[in-house]
Amino acid sequence: MRVLITAGPTYEPLDPVRFIGNHSTGKMGYALAEAFATAGAEVTLVSGPTNLTDPAHLGIKTLRVETADQMYAAAAAVAPAADVWVFAAAVADYKPREVAPNKIKKAGDTLTLELVKNVDIAATLGRTKRAEQFSVGFALETNNEEVNAREKLARKKFDLIVLNSLRDPGAGFRHDTNKVTLLEADGQMTIFELKPKAVVAQDIVRTILARLPHHA
Template structure:
């Protein structure tokens, strides 16, 4: 089994020293890569900027990228040959329309930035997804969590979506623990209570592998 897995944030440069980004550390995605490898899968881990070291497992090939465009290119290169896609990265929705070649100097009381939309990596790859491929998305929400996650699952042709809420203490960015809810297109819901991200990853991989194994 070959798994394509995206993890971490993306950074969209403003100038040589500044960027637009988010607080993702990559911990959940890296834990998933290790969990898949432990089950015998070959993993291509496309990682945005993260302070985490490359996973030690020889079954995991780590591709380091910075921007959403670079992540899309790296994911596209292996998507067709992957059996499972897991989009755990927190990809920037927008990037600056213009990147300054020199550091932007402080001038005036306000600074206006023009932003343009980044490629929707999961949505774009989903258009070429084959029936035998299995896709898992992540959603980090702050309001109307279930409704937003279910809409994202339908739009991006996911088989499962993993929902994080920033309203849950100890979950989401920057923590070693997580608490998630997993939904499928039929409306079935599986809840993972607060536990280490490594334990959440093992549970999610078991759930995914169970969906891939035909019922006798």
């Protein structure tokens, strides 16, 4: 079984020294890569900039990228041959229209940046998904959590979405723990308690494997 996983943030450069990014550590995506590899899968982990070392498991190939465009290119090259897609990365929604060739100097009290929309990796690849491929997304929400997650599930053609609420203590970015709810395209919902991310990854992988035709 071949698995594609995206993990971590993307960094969208403003100039040679500054970027737009987010607080994603990549821990959840890396834990999922380990859990899939332990289950016998061949994993390609497309990772944005993180402080994590590449997983040591021989079943995991790590590709390092910086920007959303680079992450899309790496994922698109792997996606057609993968049985399972897991979009765990926190991809920047926007990037600066222009990247300054030199460091932007301080001048005046305000600085106006024009941002343009980044490629939506999951949605774009979702348009090419074959019936036998299984696609998993993540939704990090702060309000109307289930409604927003279900809308994202449908829009991006996910089979399953992992919902994190930032209202749950110990969940989301910068934590070694996570509390997730799994929402499925057929309406099923599974709520898990707060657990270490490595254990959360095993719960998610076990659920995915149970849904795959050749594992059922």
